[in-house]
Amino acid sequence: MTNNLTRRDWLVGTSAVAGSMMIANAASAQDMASMTNMGMPISKDNPIRMTNNENPYGINPKAMDVIIKAYKRAHIYNFRARRELTKVIADMENIPEECIAVGAGSSEYLVAAGTLCAVSGGDMVIPEITFGSITRSASALGSKIIQAPMNEDLSISLDSLRKAMTKNTKCVYICNPNNPVPSIVEKTALEQFCLEVSKQAMVVVDEAYYEYVRDDSYSTMAHLIKDNPNIIVLRTASKIHAFANVRIGFAFAHPDTMKKLMAFRSGTSSYPAIMGAVASYKDLDYQKFVIDKNYESLEILYKMFEELNMPYVKAHANFVFANAGRDASEVREKLLESGVLIGRQYAHSPNWIRISTAKPEETQYMVDVYKRDFG
Ligand SMILES: Cc1ncc(COP(=O)(O)O)c(C=O)c1O
Known part of the structure; x- marks a missing residue:
């Protein structure tokens, strides 16, 4: 595992998850470029959003078509x-x-x-x-x-x-x-x-x-x-x-x-x-796709928690809650420097972080950044 992971490393697929993951990384680089804000690369100002429990895949394309067409009748x-x-x-x-x-x-x-x-x-x-x-x-x-x-x-x-x-x-x-x-x-x-x-x-x-x-x-x-x-x-x-x-x-x-x-x-x-x-x-197929991807991302996060001995609560949703063992606001700020935005600090649990799932490849990027910074 590299200790010098940069966004560029990730995007070209030569960093943490090297070797057999090269092809997957190339695909994820493509994804990342297209999913992030206005097609811009991730950055502090345009981070991977793992903060508000949103769906990283966005609106079902079939529903999006309907929404766009429906605007023609939005005067009624x-x-x-x-x-x-x-x-x-x-x-x-x-x-x-x-x-x-x-x-x-x-x-x-x-x-x-x-x-x-x-x-x-x-x-x-x-x-x-x-x-x-x-x-x-x-x-x-x-x-x-x-x-x-x-x-x-x-x-x-x-x-x-x-x-x-x-x-x-x-x-x-x-x-x-x-x-x-x-x-x-x-x-x-x-x-x-x-x-x-x-x-x-x-x-x-x-x-x-x-x-x-x-x-x-x-x-x-x-x-x-x-x-x-x-x-x-x-x-x-x-x-x-x-x-x-x-x-x-x-x-x-x-x-x-x-x-x-x-x-x-x-x-x-x-x-x-x-x-x-x-x-x-x-459209149940799209919902199933989103759920399957969510569970893939959860597994990636659990693996990190186990490796780093971080206590966590098993998730039944699209986010995790884990004990970072340090101030959650500091973790949040540090991750943001590498283009990852996790949830805010909670007064009742100041060392616990809430991380919403992103796409699996983005979640893996977050994990690599987290391990580099805090592992
Ligand atoms: C538990 C819970 N209930 C309700 C809401 C609000 O959802 P809505 O966007 O439908 O207002 C949220 C949003 O994050 C939520 O986490």
Whole structure:
């Protein structure tokens, strides 16, 4: 393994992964040139993005064609298109259309659910380490946010969520898989928890990374919403479908709950976004391709963690969480010098780094840079 890896070395395929990897490297050099910003080589200003859990392959080309064509009709409102997308999702998830709301990303419904909690005069319980969006509207409007400790392995503890609840708790948020720790909650225990807790409070299950999970102990909670007005399930097209800046997300909820949520949502999604989502959700092959590549990249990262003895959490999503044994901000800055941008530092775990997967060849580049700098 070289200690002097440069971007040029990587691009010409003569560095860390030499020999049999030469051909693969040449291909990846091509990829890198085409995928990065405006075809520019990677650099500090144009890094490989391993920071926001985006899909490195971008939008499905078939969906992209639809989006571009749909702009010709973007002067019209999109009610009928929204019904079409709703039907695609209803068939796929086996839930009634009236239990599905399309939004401009799932954030729209995280804000709405947080608002709903606050206006009902209640507190919110969340895991201590989780995705924070739902708390913003809730706390701004007066909800107390109670953080429940994690299990020792950093996974979500249902017991500690239960213990953290008070008689004033009106909402419990569970992100499954969680973020920034990509762990999952076992399906039977979670279902029981949802049914029990929903007698008192709204349970919001955020399934932003649902499509990536390959573990049999995992299941969506979408089947619970039909008969239970106190359970909301959220999904997004931002991750597997690469719609992060196209903006499509979903809330699954009982029609009575849907009415309440709709009062607080911010707006509508665009016609091109909706039609693109119809095409993207229907193309299972592309989704499988993205998932397979994700798991290839995860293996590359795990190998490095094992080699460097870095504790890490097994990932059920498109990112890893690992203990760098040093200040995460410093690691981030140093990697950026070589054109790799990883996730920000977290106050609760200042030595842990969250790394989103990139394409396998890009992930290998990151690993080579990391080993050179910190190995
Ligand atoms: C767990 C989780 N939920 C929701 C979101 C927001 O997704 P969207 O782009 O659909 O608003 C994210 C984005 O990173 C996320 O990680």
